[in-house]
Amino acid sequence: MKIRAVLLASCLLLTVLPMSPGFAATVGVQQTVITTQGNGPYYRLNLPVGIYPGSVHPDLHDVRVRNAAGDLLSFAWVDTETETAELRSTKVALFPLPAEQSLTVNTAGSFRQNPDGSLTQLSEWKTDRKKTVPAWILDVSQSKGQLLQTRLELAAQVNGLFGFSLEASDDLKNWRLISADEQVIQLQHQNASVQKLEISLHHATARYLRLRWRDAEQAPELLGVTVDSQQQSYTPPPLQWSVLIQPKACSNTYCDYPLPEKTPIDSLRLQLSEPNTLATVSVLGQLPPAQNTVSYRHHHNPLYPLHVLRHHKQVTAQQTDREVWLNETLAYRLSLPNGEAKSPDLLLDGASYKGLRLQTTGPVSSLGKPPPGIQIASLPRSLVFLARGKGPYILEWGVEAKDGAALPLHTLMPNLKAAELIKADDASVEIASPPILVETEKSAPTVATAPAKEHKPWLWAALAAGLAILGAMVWSLLKSMSVKKDEMTDDKQQDK
Secondary structure, three states: OHHHHHHHHHHHHHHHHHHOHHHHOOOOOEEEEEEEOOOOOEEEEEOOHHHOOOOOOOOOOOOEEEOOOOOEOOEEEOOHHHOOOOEEEEEEEEEEEOHHHHOOOOOHHHEEEOOOOOEEEOOOOOOOOOOOOOEEEEEOOOOOOEEEEEEEEEOOOOOEEEEEEEEEEOOOOOOEEEEEEEEEEEEEEOOEEEEEOEEEEEEEOOOEEEEEEOOHHHOOOEEEEEEEEEOOOOOOOOOEEEOOEOOOEEOOOEEEEEOOOOOEOOEEEEEOOOOOEEEEEEEEEEOOOOOOOOOOOOOOOOHHHHHHHHOOOOOHHHOOOOEEEEEEEEEEEEEEOOEEEEOOOEEOOOOEOOEEEEEEOOOHHHHOOOOOEEEEEEOOOEEEEEOOOOOOEEEEEOOOOOOOOOEOHHHHOOOOOOOOOOOOEEEEOOOOOOOOEOOOOOOOOOOOOOOOOOOOHHHHHHHHHHHHHHHHHHHHHHHHHHHHHHHHHHHHHHHO
16 A cells, blocks of 8 residues: 555656646747857847747747756847838939930939939930830938838829849849839729839839830830838848648638737738729738737838728727728739739738638629639848847747846947947757748758757756655655564564
């Protein structure tokens, strides 16, 4: 019976030990090794979106950084300082380039640079509706900060799809390519107006842009260009796009799509299955059952509130108990003589949702059969940490923790000036993405890392204490059995 008691006590000890407060605090903790390049001491780390499903909250307040000894390191989020950055929209000056200059690299001889960087054209060359302009110089010298997007204004009679390339320069002599294959669309189709006139500039910094139409003879009449820019102290990492997500359920007027848990959604791409499809679609974010308000927003994309304001939509006024209005668009896929026109990617608010609902004004079959798939894009968060002690350094997340929380960026880097780019060496981690998300944007290759070495001396101490208690119980039982055996031997001798 006592042997059974020892075995039962051993099982109880192994069962109770993981339930102790010290152990419970580590349930769900995840770690990975940080690979660093350079001498530091500051390292910038872009976090893959695969971190979100395992995090405590979408704002990643559970993230911590440790050194090889397990010490917590100081770090700061580099994207929180841009929430109050000012967004500027500037109507830029346009300068036509004749055909003989549109293909040359150096166009400085046609313009004079003023002291403030603006341009004055030297040669007179008037445009008219009968004469196409093969290329344009856009003077963006007065657009301060990083260039977010350009919005083209075409003449009302323009109808079609027009391809072009975009280049950037600071001196009109040396040009670098921003995009080799862009297109704008303006046409009437089935009593509906289809337009795509907003082009991303990918946070470029430049004084001048050069727009060159792909087909110079069919170039549209360009009336004006507006550039949206923002001054901020960092350049966001590229978006990470998901694999194609199919609807999990559809009704007569909508389809519902699942989303990875706690993952912010910054952009949406519709993949229509049939050509010559056109329908008005509202995008709704579905909230989890216990959530009555929109979750944490990244504030990464200042163009989303600008887009909502421009289209006269009030997001908060269209929120229901379980759904939040996010955007509305004319989804289309049209086969045209000079190429296929597809609706552009749709801006979203950077919040996390349980799912997305695509709701049509008419039957959902107007989006084609089968219903469209979607791709979602998330902008990874970035942090800077101050290396201390020996590496390898460890990224940790998945549990609530009081110590080691992020500092304000100006506290971590006191010499950093406003609107100044952060000077830090590169760091990277590998985190497995959820099945629904994969990175499709071209990015720097990551270095394979070994599993993180866990530093939990308290756990070993608890195990040692448990073994000591178990050993004491066994020793006590063995001693008791030995005494009992001696007593039985003495009784037998007395009986004889």
